[in-house]
Amino acid sequence: xxxxxxxxxxxxLQEVERVPxxxxxxxxxGHLTGVDAETYxxxxxxxxxxxxxxxxxxxxxxxxxxxxxxxxxxxxxxxxQWAPHNPPAVISHPLALGKTLADLKIPSITDGRIPVAVExxxxxxxxxxxxxxxxxxxxxxxLALHLMGTDIFMKLFEAPDEVNxxxxxxxKVANKMSEYLIDAGCDIIAVVDPMTSQIDPMTFExxxxxxxxxxxxxxxxxxxxxSFFVCGHAQQNIEAMCNCKPDNVSIDENIPLDFVKEIxxxxxxxxxxxxxLTVVLLMGDEDDSRENAMECLDMGGKKGFILAPGCDLPMxxxxxxxxxxxxxxxxxxxxDIVRELDxxxxxxxxxxxxxxxxxxxxxxxxxxxxxxxxxxxxYMVEAVKRVAPQFDGVVEWREHAIKKMDAVTFMSxxxxxxxxxxxxxxxxxxxxxxxxxxxxxxxxxxRINAKLKLKIQQRKSKILxxxxxxxxxxxxxxxxxxxxxxxxxxxxxxxxxxxxxxxKYGVTNGPAVVTVNYKLKSExxxxxxxxxxxWIKEL
Amino acid sequence: xxxxxxxxAECIEFGKINKAAPYPPQMKGQDGAxxxxxxxxxxxVNAQDILTEGLMVGMQKVGVKFRENKVFVPxxxxxxxxxSTAMLHLKPFFASxxxxxxxxxxxxxxxxxLHDIGKNLxxxxxxxxxxxxxxxxxxVKAEQYIAALKENDNAIVGLSALLTTTMVNMEKITKAIKExxxxxxxxxxxxxxxxxxxxxxxxxxxxxxxxxxxxxxxxKVA
Numbered sequence: 001x002x003x004x005x006x007x008x009x010x011x012x013l014q015e016v017e018r019v020p021x022x023x024x025x026x027x028x029x030g031h032l033t034g035v036d037a038e039t040y041x042x043x044x045x046x047x048x049x050x051x052x053x054x055x056x057x058x059x060x061x062x063x064x065x066x067x068x069x070x071x072x073x074x075x076x077x078x079x080x081q082w083a084p085h086n087p088p089a090v091i092s093h094p095l096a097l098g099k100t101l102a103d104l105k106i107p108s109i110t111d112g113r114i115p116v117a118v119e120x121x122x123x124x125x126x127x128x129x130x131x132x133x134x135x136x137x138x139x140x141x142x143l144a145l146h147l148m149g150t151d152i153f154m155k156l157f158e159a160p161d162e163v164n165x166x167x168x169x170x171x172k173v174a175n176k177m178s179e180y181l182i183d184a185g186c187d188i189i190a191v192v193d194p195m196t197s198q199i200d201p202m203t204f205e206x207x208x209x210x211x212x213x214x215x216x217x218x219x220x221x222x223x224x225x226x227s228f229f230v231c232g233h234a235q236q237n238i239e240a241m242c243n244c245k246p247d248n249v250s251i252d253e254n255i256p257l258d259f260v261k262e263i264x265x266x267x268x269x270x271x272x273x274x275x276x277l278t279v280v281l282l283m284g285d286e287d288d289s290r291e292n293a294m295e296c297l298d299m300g301g302k303k304g305f306i307l308a309p310g311c312d313l314p315m316x317x318x319x320x321x322x323x324x325x326x327x328x329x330x331x332x333x334x335x336d337i338v339r340e341l342d343x344x345x346x347x348x349x350x351x352x353x354x355x356x357x358x359x360x361x362x363x364x365x366x367x368x369x370x371x372x373x374x375x376x377x378x379y380m381v382e383a384v385k386r387v388a389p390q391f392d393g394v395v396e397w398r399e400h401a402i403k404k405m406d407a408v409t410f411m412s413x414x415x416x417x418x419x420x421x422x423x424x425x426x427x428x429x430x431x432x433x434x435x436x437x438x439x440x441x442x443x444x445x446x447r448i449n450a451k452l453k454l455k456i457q458q459r460k461s462k463i464l465x466x467x468x469x470x471x472x473x474x475x476x477x478x479x480x481x482x483x484x485x486x487x488x489x490x491x492x493x494x495x496x497x498x499x500x501x502x503x504k505y506g507v508t509n510g511p512a513v514v515t516v517n518y519k520l521k522s523e524x525x526x527x528x529x530x531x532x533x534x535w536i537k538e539l
Numbered sequence: 540x541x542x543x544x545x546x547x548a549e550c551i552e553f554g555k556i557n558k559a560a561p562y563p564p565q566m567k568g569q570d571g572a573x574x575x576x577x578x579x580x581x582x583x584v585n586a587q588d589i590l591t592e593g594l595m596v597g598m599q600k601v602g603v604k605f606r607e608n609k610v611f612v613p614x615x616x617x618x619x620x621x622x623s624t625a626m627l628h629l630k631p632f633f634a635s636x637x638x639x640x641x642x643x644x645x646x647x648x649x650x651x652x653l654h655d656i657g658k659n660l661x662x663x664x665x666x667x668x669x670x671x672x673x674x675x676x677x678x679v680k681a682e683q684y685i686a687a688l689k690e691n692d693n694a695i696v697g698l699s700a701l702l703t704t705t706m707v708n709m710e711k712i713t714k715a716i717k718e719x720x721x722x723x724x725x726x727x728x729x730x731x732x733x734x735x736x737x738x739x740x741x742x743x744x745x746x747x748x749x750x751x752x753x754x755x756x757x758x759k760v761a
Contacts, residue, residue, distance in 0.1 A: 081653055085704045089653040150656055153613040154620060157554075157562035198612040198656070232730055236608055254730075278703045278731050283739075314703040 003061050003130035004187050011225055011247045011270045013304040019297055021329040022134070022272065023322055025054040026067025026312030027087055032057065036084040037315060041068050044119035051124055055131060057319060058326045062132030062188065065124060065181075066117045067312040069138045069192055072173050073146035075112035076104050085315045093149035101165055104147075106172050109180050118184040125185030132188055134227070135181030139193020140170035140211045156203055163207055171211040175218045182222050189219045190227040191246070194311075197232030197254075204240045212244040227272070231311040235259065242267040252277065252310025257299045265304055272306035275325070282314045286324035293325040294338040333376075337369055337419050340402050351413040357425025358521065359534045362447050364388065364397040365423040367411045371399055379434045380420040387440050395444055425451075458520040461491045466502045467510030470495070476511055543584065544593040547575045547625065551597025551667070552604075554617025556624050562617055572621040576628045586632035587639065590669060594625055598667035602750030612660065615749075619663035626666075641669045642760040643694035645687045647679030649712055652705035657729055661697065664749035670756060681715035688716065688723055695756060698742070700729040710740035717741065724759060726752060 006020045029050020030040030040046045051063055068087045074080050080088040144166045145152050155163050178189045196208050219226040227248040228241050235255045250272040251260050257274050264271035280292045328334050364384050368377030381399050388395045400407035414423055422430040424447050467473040484491050505514055521535055550572035553563050557573035579589050601618040604610045632638040644665045648658045655677050666672045675683055684696050700706040713725050726744040727737055737745035746752040
């Protein structure tokens with residue numbers, strides 16, 4: 001199951017097989033297609049192109065059609081300043097500049113940029129019948145602030161009736177916008193009211209609850225779903241938000257997800273969020289994004305949770321980061337890997353591996369999640385298992401399942417980043433792909449040859465001839481030299497006749513012959529204790 | 540005298556502007572910051588004491604409550620309004636030098652960003668804690684911060700941003716300031732800003748709330 005059906009299931013607090021994923025693509029859609037924010041938000045065509053691209057790239061279950069909280073404000077007379085990388089900003093507040101509520105009219109479907117939103121919705125509906133389309137409306141408190149400016153904050157106390165009148169008007173606007181967007185084909189109405197994060201619960205209950213409740217109840221009457229989006233430090237108001245009876249609340253990284261989860265589920269409401277927009281998605285890399293998404297997925301759980309960024313994606317968010325999240329969402333195996341690595345990375349010690357792989361045998365290490373539970377890992381292990389006996393004891397293989405801490409340490413020490421990976425004598429050879437038998441054999445053989453070559457180069461031998469009287473061993477000496485010549489070997493011959501020195505070799509009476517093999521084991525490095533032990537075992 | 544200063548502090552803490560103000564309901568009909576400050580001056584209370592032992596005490600309490608999520612923007616704005624009403628009475632003493640400020644703080648919302656609620660709030664809180672504040676407004680470029688720093692010796696500068704995209708400009712501006720004036724102290728704040736980000740861009744301090752900034756400034760001028 002996917003798309004709208006999956007989201008409906010999550011909204012209904014039913015257990016889902018996979019957490020639904022809704023990347024809040026706003027002007028980021030323009031980034032995907034190469035247009036600036038102003039061009040994007042003023043054109044239904046551009047929005048359709050951008051959202052379509054995001055659906056293709058990010059494989060979402062739902063997307064917002066237009067993420068711009070200035071559409072209503074612009075129609076109602078707020079001046080906008082446009083920017084290339086952001087939605088526009090409201091720079092004037094008509095009700096603070098002498099206009100009265102009587103001067104303002106509820107926007108009609110042909111006003112301002114409403115046709116852009118409506119048209120884009122219709123086309124996307126047709127094109128993607130299964131993807132949940134979120135229609136965004138400006139929350140009444142945020143719209144009231146656009147209209148009144150920051151005076152609204154003091155008027156909450158000094159002129160509460162005036163604030164109530166403006167809120168009632170903004171609620172009518174929101175209901176009308178919801179109607180236009182639902183009729184155009186939106187499945188979910190998201191009331192986006194970030195400015196409510198700036199007020200206390202009591203003020204929220206007095207000035208926001210009655211109005212937002214009205215919008216959610218209107219959406220319910222229209223037979224559609226609703227969500228309450230609040231970005232910012234809104235922790236104090238989560239319970240009050242739930243009491244407005246939306247079908248879902250969505251929050252950003254300012255609020256701990258587990259806190260929202262607890263309250264929302266208790267109130268029988270689904271919840272969403274809260275991937276970190278800036279430090280992770282905008283400025284981090286794919287690993288950071290996966291890690292953060294995994295945290296959210298694990299904390300959110302499979303009942304009533306929608307994975308989403310905290311708010312609309314910054315325009316220049318690297319698409320690779322969002323793709324990484326999308327892949328993670330759709331691939332439980334990837335989730336297992338991220339989860340295992342996450343848990344362990346913090347306490348990780350990195351081993352010094354510079355001397356790894358110097359033993360006589362060739363060591364093949366397979367880094368896996370766990371070959372019993374992960375199919376690709378299993379195939380990789382089997383590939384090695386099949387090939388190893390051909391080398392008749394020369395090749396030793398080991399599996400390192402990263403479910404165990406020491407395996408994670410080992411993996412990081414070898415700088416392995418992907419799973420599964422095959423290392424030969426500590427060098428990464430095969431990443432993720434299961435090597436064909438011939439390639440694996442060739443890789444191992446190459447290493448054996450390299451080691452053999454090294455061995456030949458590194459060997460030095462000596463023959464010690466121990467005899468107290470030189471004359472006594474003339475014939476032995478001749479034989480040794482003849483043997484060396486016949487065999488063509490590079491062996492040094494040394495005669496020891498000093499009694500004390502002879503005793504060191506356990507020889508009291510000559511003649512005796514001692515052969516000595518030297519083997520250069522390291523040069524210019526300081527071998528670690530572990531490596532030393534390996535060498536000593538060989539003696 | 541100390542009773543009068545305590546009254547002033549209380550009016551600031553609860554945002555009681557003057558007798559006519561309906562807010563807060565529990566202080567309805569009572570004198571406010573306006574009346575008590577006038578009375579204190581009339582009675583010959585030292586203007587510096589009115590500032591540091593009356594107004595600033597109240598403002599600090601609001602700052603702490605704001606940090607602890609006990610009050611929110613509307614309440615803080617009421618306190619700030621009460622503060623500025625009281626300050627009108629103290630203005631002549633600032634001009635004459637009878638009241639000294641702790642230092643100068645330059646603030647502005649960064650280039651590309653037009654949001655000023657957060658910036659104004661911080662500005663009011665810093666002012667209410669005894670600093671001279673130079674407010675450069677919104678959409679402020681690096682050169683403007685630098686010019687203001689040159690005009691105000693030993694001032695500390697604060698960059699504000701609400702948007703994730705404009706917060707990126709903080710890095711550029713911080714670098715420009717540090718390049719031109721290596722000793723300058725740059726503080727940053729705003730909804731999307733974090734401690735991590737502060738470290739990343741080489742700014743000197745990040746505060747999650749105005750009180751945090753005030754405490755940082757106090758530590759620097761002390």
